[in-house]
Amino acid sequence: MWVQPWNDTSGVQxxxxxxxxxxxxxxxxxxxxxxLRCPQGHSFDIARQGYVDLTAGRPAHTGDTAEMVAAREALLAAGHFAALTDAVREAVAREEPGPVVEVGAGTAHYLAxxxxxxxxGLAIDTSKPALKRAARASERIGAVRADIWQGLPIADQSAAVVLDVFAPRSGAEFARVLRPGGALVVATPAAGHLAELVDALGLIRVDPAKQERLHKSLDPHFVPSNARNIRAPLTLSRADALALVAMGPSAWHTDPGAIKQALETMREPIAAHLDVDLTVWRTR
Known part of the structure; x- marks a missing residue:
């Protein structure tokens, strides 16, 4: 459903x-x-679909394709990742009220x-197909195309919470945009995440050094304050399992036809597990 813009002139609240x-x-x-126009006269058009492109140049990566975004939207709407959605909601609710920025927001499901x-909320992503959906996720969300590696077009110390769910991380940028006392909430796949599908379909495995890389990127700017693991069973149809593959990093490295053919040999429902580490960080 299309959400009526807050401001008839700009389309952004x-x-x-x-x-x-x-x-x-x-x-x-x-x-x-x-x-949107700054005092120096730099102007950025707001797309008809409701997002604004503030990349000011070509981003390093164009983000998820329309097919990946559609698969993600369908799977999340069906509630398969509800345990993670609830955990993210609970973590943010424990923080002081204020603007929430999600980097790599995709459809802005978790942000909403x-x-x-x-x-x-501010939904930041480089994928235009994702931002078209993020702009409709809530009338209180602004969808912005930006590349975290080029710097976030966000004011210093403006966010109460920065949210990062399976997305790239820049500790320096996160620390810059967070208010004093604010929180960085990060979700990363744990070792058992979708392991049943990974084994059966030959998908990309979770990097064993993922936690090490997480700390390397964040430790110079943050200290961990809380951590929990979210593990929940998934009961999937073949279509659900295909969407899971299509929405993630394995979509770039697998043959959809071969995956679909492999799924046809699996009995429904297909069992798998959500296995995600959720950590909360504070600035140093």
């Missing part, structure tokens, strides 16, 4: 615009006719679930 910064000069934005009453 003023309380979202105030947290954005020009990617060229770092100046604040004001709403213009279907655009995590927003408290009256809170606004």
């Amino acid at each position: 003023p309380s979202v615009i105030t947290h954005l910064r020009c990617p060229v000069c770092r100046g604040p934005f004001a709403a213009a006719e279907r655009a 679930a995590a927003l408290g009453p009256g809170e606004v």
